[in-house]
Amino acid sequence: MTSLFEEIREDVPADVPTKRVTITVNGQSRTVEVEPRLLLAHMLRQGLRLTGTHTGCDTTNCGACTVLFDGDPIKSCTMLAVQADGHEVTTVEGLAGPSELHPVQEGFKDEHGLQCGFCTPGMMIAAKALLDRNPDPTEEEVRWALSGNLCRCTGYQNIVKSVLWAAKKLRGES
């Protein structure tokens, strides 16, 4: 069991109840003890040390904290960790093994889909969710699917190319 959120736990008065939750994170069952107000994004980053999930705006705008929740992309800064009890969460770390790249990651590498990289994990998770549902999206469909994710570097051009590259690769066409 991972004890969670050391910095908050220290100032948690004894009468504040915590809740034990079990979440499948990247295929692995994790049992954690959380204070109800802990956000899923913080649990992933500070609790489980999965720092691939970034927190950007912290107000449900930017999508940097996007993770898959039972297969659907959600903003993990806008969900409580307790709400994930009994559910499956996939972060960017879960896209591929340690020495492998998922085709979406390969696409971002090949097509220069990132500059500073801050939005990239959220972009890749949103892209994976799109391709799981629609293996052959048009450029327009890619743009709409990524419209909940902000990038301040690239102008989106290469991000869209990266996703189309990955789609092709996943279809076995390259």
Place this chain on the structure above:
Amino acid sequence: MYPPRFRYEAPRSIEEAIAALQAGGGEAKVLAGGQSLVPLLKLRFASPDVLVDINGLPGLNYHKVDPDGTLRIGALCRHVDLERSTILASRVPTMAAAAPLVADPIVRNRGTLVGSLCHADPQGDWAAVVTALGGSIVAQGPNGRRTIPVAQFVTGPFQNTLADDEIAIEAVIPAAKGTVAGGYLKLERRVGDFATAAAAVALEFSGGVVSRAGIALTGVGGATIDATEAAAALVGKPLTIETISGASELAAAAARPKTDHRGTAAYKKHIVRTFVERILTRVSAGGQGVGGTGIAERAA
């Protein structure tokens, strides 16, 4: 940012949820999609003692049509369910047009229509759509259920008429009596921003004339605006250049926008006039459902 401390309850039945609200004594909030409530908690605009998470309640994630044509949308029906719905386009085209324009695609995976109505943000899309359609909210409390027309449900910005121990369990859209058409057009600076202005139009026709009309406006006043005079001007008449232009002017006159960083008041009124006119014109040309952001539009 962290939300303030609260007690968390995850009831397994509506009765348990109502009991949890009662125990909260006026300081409990219902958590459904959380896409407005969680940011409010983090920004300390809300600090309830208890959060009653209804996501574990069974049987609330539906949208379905009764045999008499009434559409019912459960409290856990997400925006994405409405966006991908196969029953909305032909039955409630105004709603089908609005669904892909709510928030952004990731938020749509969690947020709910009923939650959005309860949140009562004057810039919420669904409030205008449901107002134009003459819809209601069904609330359940310790003494049973009651139905509240959405126009009476919202009393002001972020205020509704739910009692402390009531849960909004579904939204209801009455059955249409004639042929339906309508649309929702929204101007936004980018996906996910609040509407600069938006207009919902819901029409029913019988024998070539408008038999029922609803026009409601988003983001151009302290609450969703029900443009009743604009809608009334269409009833009993066919859509012509004259009736369309008359209703559009009345809709713009009903708007009470404020000048802000999204545009001047005059500009927002102009957008309202343009959008109402555009939806009505498309409908008169045979379009059933008209939706779009004002930039990327489509007509079906």
